[in-house]
Amino acid sequence: MSTHPTASSRTGTGLRVAVVGGSLTGPTAALLLQHAGFDDVTLYEAAPASAPLGGGLIGLEHSSLDILDQLGVPQDEFVRYDSETVMDITVRGRRPESEHRHLYAGRNTTWTLLHAALTRRLPAGTLHTGHRVTGMTGEPRRPLLHFADGDTAQADLVVFADGRASTGRRLLDPHRQLRYAGYVAHRGQTSSTQPGLQDFLRFEPSRSGMQFNVAPIPGGVDWTFYLGATAAQYSDFFGAPPTRRVFALPQHVTDTARAAVDTSAQQYLPDEQAALVHATGTRMAAAVMDIDPPTRMVWPVGAGHAVLLGDALAPVRPHTARGANNGIEQAAGLTAALTQHRKYGANLTAALDGWQHRHLPAAVAAVQLGPELGHKFGLDA
Ligand SMILES: Cc1cc2nc3c(=O)[nH]c(=O)nc-3n(C[C@H](O)[C@H](O)[C@H](O)COP(=O)(O)OP(=O)(O)OC[C@H]3O[C@@H](n4cnc5c(N)ncnc54)[C@H](O)[C@@H]3O)c2cc1C
The missing domain is CATH 3.50.50.60 (FAD/NAD(P)-binding domain)
Incomplete structure (x- = not known):
């Protein structure tokens, strides 16, 4: 000791x-x-230094971007797609029905890019993993x-x-x-890009109780599919209840979880998005929690x-x-x-x-x- x-x-x-x-x-x-x-x-x-790290898309507002700027972390180091556009797309019968475009007062990064930009600047000896x-x-x-x-x-x-x-x-x-809110942010990252995808797209199927977000990240696409699940279903999906396993890492995602997400995508999302979900190898999830x-x-x-x-x-x-x-x-x-x-x-x-x-x-x-x-x-x- x-x-x-x-x-x-x-x-x-x-x-x-x-x-x-x-x-x-x-x-x-x-x-x-x-x-x-x-x-x-x-x-x-x-986490030990050798632990596999990764995380999904994160929108940063101008106040945060400016703080990072003042810290000497240039934006182009952690923002690879500089679109400010958010497209809200309503979906009916698995087809896009209407689109509404608005601008986000900020930029999208990913946990992985931002974490790397920050930790590489820490003087030697600061970080004890x-x-x-x-x-x-x-x-x-x-x-x-x-x-x-x-x-x-x-x-x-x-x-x-x-x-x-x-x-x-x-x-x-x-x-x-923490209290479980009754639904899950299922996440996926593909290792192939979707041609033409520059913006943040939010699909809202007309059957309420779900939402699908997708955006480009370096080398691929990041998606989040919000779907309801009871606490018991969450345990089946990820091996532990939501209050104990607030994040499910790729190794926690069972075949049951994959199949449930694929089925919902097939039932409610347009073909292109359903195919994207189906083809995604690396999956994670976050239980949505309140406090x-x-x-x-x-x-x-x-x-x-x-x-x-x-x-x-x-x-x-x-x-x-x-x-x-x-x-x-x-x-x-x-x-x-x-x-x-x-x-x-x-x-x-x-x-x-x-x-x-x-x-x-x-x-x-x-x-x-x-x-x-x-x-x-x-x-x-
Ligand atoms: C689907 C999804 C989308 C999101 N989108 C956005 C967004 O658009 N914009 C936004 O601002 N936020 C977003 N967030 C939230 C954002 O990811 C989190 O708020 C952010 O990661 C929190 O950072 P943190 O450093 O406070 O905590 P965390 O990222 O949770 O990190 C905590 C760290 O502490 C370590 N740790 C835990 N316990 C101990 C201990 N006992 N001793 C030592 N170390 C410990 C952990 O290993 C971890 O590294 C999103 C989250 C999700 C799930």
Whole structure:
């Protein structure tokens, strides 16, 4: 067992920051803090470095794109198709019936492109993979993180960006638990492109209770098919209930799940989309989940603090397209508050409270928007 250096070895900027979760929100927070002059930032990620990684299409709004720009991550590194067009297509009898075009105030990336763009910029020694946080103690000292392998690490501020099934949320806000919303975002990525596909297409079959989205990604096509499933069906499809397996990775997707998705595609989608689904080898899924809106983002822990951000704070339904955006905006706001503390001696507790005051309403709004959109699309019928 080893213990990472304690706060007594802190350097000039004063604050030792431990960020938990190395997906999107965590690396963004770590980079922003380092960019702002915090030189004692460590990022802990549960997955080992060798774990296969991947993820689907993510729409980023201008606020997030600008934060990444300011961080020196050029947009063309993570946006390969710069269309702003969204086509809503109603489908009747498996044929496109009408189309409505609108523009998205942002651009589409993929988890894979954005994760790579962020993590390749982390200075050596920042990211510790294979470090799963299991607990945190504080009194009367600074927060002490406990890891699955018995290691510990001390920090003045712990930033939990550990996603939908957050350990940080379980420790800090245990009453807010995930609830299954009754439908699944089945996802697929093809390794061949669809000629002419540039935009984000959203197919809405007239039979409510489903939606099919498709967009180009480098080297292929990314699709998401929202379909209803009981919790028992979800277990059949992916080997565990939705509250335990919030994401189903390719190795969890059973033949039963593949067949159910193919059958729905064949029954309700136009030929081209049904064929696309059928031909897709790599499949994943995300259970659509709800949670009570957060009432706070900051907690005192011993002589320090812990915060929740990104999906750890507020996992939102995918249709809101706000999950990654919230995480990036919260990370930038947190960096601004901490910079006021570091540069101008602002009271740290007040600075963190101010950050919470500014960012909590957007997180609450996104949590509340999810069921409204699900209802509008007929998905939770
Ligand atoms: C179908 C779909 C479409 C979406 N579309 C959009 C969109 O258009 N726009 C948008 O903004 N968002 C979208 N999202 C949401 C977006 O993908 C998430 O909000 C985003 O990935 C959250 O990032 P995160 O870093 O906060 O959490 P996560 O990506 O969940 O990452 C959490 C990380 O923490 C690690 N971890 C977990 N527990 C521990 C632990 N105990 N110790 C150490 N590490 C740990 C995990 O291994 C993981 O790497 C979509 C989601 C889905 C499913």
